[in-house]
Amino acid sequence: MSRRQALTRYIGSRLVLAPVMLWLIATLVFLLLRVAPGDPVDALLGNRASALAREQLRAQLGLDQPLLAQYGQFLADLLQGDLGSSLRNSQSVREIVGAALPASVELGVTALLIALVLGLAVGFSGVARPEGRLDLTGRLYGIGTYALPVFWAAMVMQLVFAVGLGWFPVGGRYPPTLVPPQGSGFYLLDGLLAGDWAVIQATLQHLALPALTLGLLLSGIFERALRLNLRRALRSDYVEAARSRGISETRVVLRHALPNALLPVLTIAGITVASLIGGALLIELIFSWPGIAYRLQEAIGQRDYPLVQGIVVVIAALVVLVNLVVDVVVALLDPRLKF
């Protein structure tokens, strides 16, 4: 079987497995939500209302149906691409996710870019003199940013740069006194497409601090990955061979060692997208960023079953998709990989 055929078969098998994985995740979330004590009525009415009023509301929300019937309905809707409606405000989950997802993607992509630039720059900076001062500083930076608790770092950034210095807004995605741009939901993109500097400025102003914080915290992973892989590559036979042919050190590093060291970084970037969801939750919460992780946290607190299920399914689908794309790209770039 040729490599191309093997790759096609591999992608096919991943695509076939993806719905099974999504079904398993959806079922698990469905069951876990029902097992957790307290339901949407308890979250909605708190410690008020009689048992009768609670039962009436439970029936109104369809929570009095047998569990199996609820599950069957959930799966039937899911197969048709219907994620249901929020129990809190009856709005379609698809609409809610559609409104919140661009905010998260905008933050996530910006943070990832910052993380890549910072991480790779710091990771690369120690190459010239291994164990030198710059290399040690880079290692400390990598360990430090990797080990920092997200909530603590985010709060410190907020206190210093927003409250103390007043350089950035404390939270939110857009100035409250202005009407947000109505377009794709990606404010930066909307501003750029419209050439509206005011929108770009307002968006950047709000995006900067959460994206910098998240990017800074993620950059340590890339720094460590690049540094270790680059060092390993620089000690490999093909690099020695290149040196012995009299190729300059700069060329050896940039043309021979770096491309090989970057391949694992690409895989890590794919995995980081999944971990972004967790990291972004705390960032979105602390900076009141109206993204999908923030909505998920609210929905869990309110026991909004359809919304939690919908968001988790969408996130799972995104993670599966991103990992698949990364796997394919790595496979295309690295001829050594076998399937």
Next chain:
Amino acid sequence: MQGSSRWQRRWLAPGLLLVALVLLAGCRASRRPLDGPLVVAAYGSIQTVDPAQATTVIALQLLSALGDPLYAIAADGQIEPRLASGPPQLSADGLRAVIPLRRGVRFHDGTPFDAEAMAFSLRRFLAIGKLSYVVGNRIKAVRVLDSHRLELQLRQPFSPLEALLSFASLTPVSPTAYRQHAKGFRPAGFVGTGPYRLSFHSPQLQRLEPFPDYWGQAPRNSGIALVGMSTSTSLYGAIRGGSVDVLLSTSLEPEQQSALHRRANAGKLREGAGPALEIGYLTLLSDRPPLDRLALRRALAYSLDRERLTQRVSDGLRPPLRGLVPPGIPGALAAWPKADLQRSRQLLSAEGYCNGSVLELQLTYRSNVPTDRLLALSWQELLRSRLGDCLRLELQGMESTTAYRQLGDGAFQLILLDWMGDYPDADNYLTPLLECRRGEGNRCSEGDSVASGSFWTAPGLQQTLLQSNAVSGAQRLDLLDAVQRQAANGTPYLPLWLVRPRAWALNSITAPEFDGSGRLIFGALQRREQP
């Protein structure tokens, strides 16, 4: 030269980072225009603005600015007609109330407000309202008498009808705008009669613009931007950094409330406080050992040093409370005893404790409510130091939704809760805690007393409670008095403290004002003349 070059390399990266930060900071929007909307911040998001669907404090706060109730409670506690033009006229049997309506009122969509519109809104709320039980237990049917007179048919005579009709969820909506939503919800838009109309809505941001055809006093500002934030620290930081004009206290951490209070006292902020309508209390499981023994419940009542606890937990911002009804509401009575540790010890000794035997009780608190956790820890420590040989508290934190689920199952010996009436009347504090439709002796088996986790009642209590709603004036106050004394003697609950809604404004804004229902009056906020 070489040293200089190394120095340059060393500082290049941090320098570039700093420059980038400064450049980004340079992107800061210019200062908010002085004629722009005022920014009011509060905790949480508003996912629906449909009065039939909204249940959160902040959503009801928003509705009170977008709509008008039939009656409103003024800051001095007096009931005043708003969309009603006078008090309800009750039939002789007290089962029918005719409400005259104000003329010349228009909805935000330009359609007129009349009896049909009010009836539409009330019927819609009764049919689909998430909080319809608040009204549905009282109002049986709604009938239009003529264009500006409405008749309410009541299930039983109910004297605090005007207070009930001040409930923010009963604000009328335009039948034209809500025709498609008579049996469903309209979460993202609101068309009412209030001083503001909603011009933009997202869960985290609501933009309110003054309604030019408003029948009453026009707002003193050019609009409001209501911003929801997700953490107490963000809210605190926002007012400290001056990025919001006004901050509401709901869900703000106690330490941060105290800090803002101190800043206001120092003249750095302007503070406003509303009537104390929220109570904090402890529920005692009275139908199971050991708290089925009245003496032990009374011993607990005497052991509760409210003054010290509230000072420690809230820095004095939450006044101690010795009744189930907030003192500002007619009929309130401080019937519970003051702390008396000696008396508490005597009662515990008489019950066989203190002489080598310690009464151990489990106190459950809501782990997601910071003040509850602080209170539980403080009370545990206070008892350990003063009555450690007699009484010991074991603490258990539990997420609120999980706790609410188990209240009616009798799962908690002692649990710390709070309550804010949907409308400011004694009935709305006593009935949800004491109502008992079926009971024997001091044990209630069906009713709100079960749902609230105390399972307590007393012979004749339910009858007195019902009678208190059928009469008014001094007669009603006497009956409410009797109910509260009975409850204090039985000690199924321990009132703890009062919570006043607060708001802080920058010095460039007028001091925040609240109405008698505890809502911030958005229309009264105004930028002050700068010297």
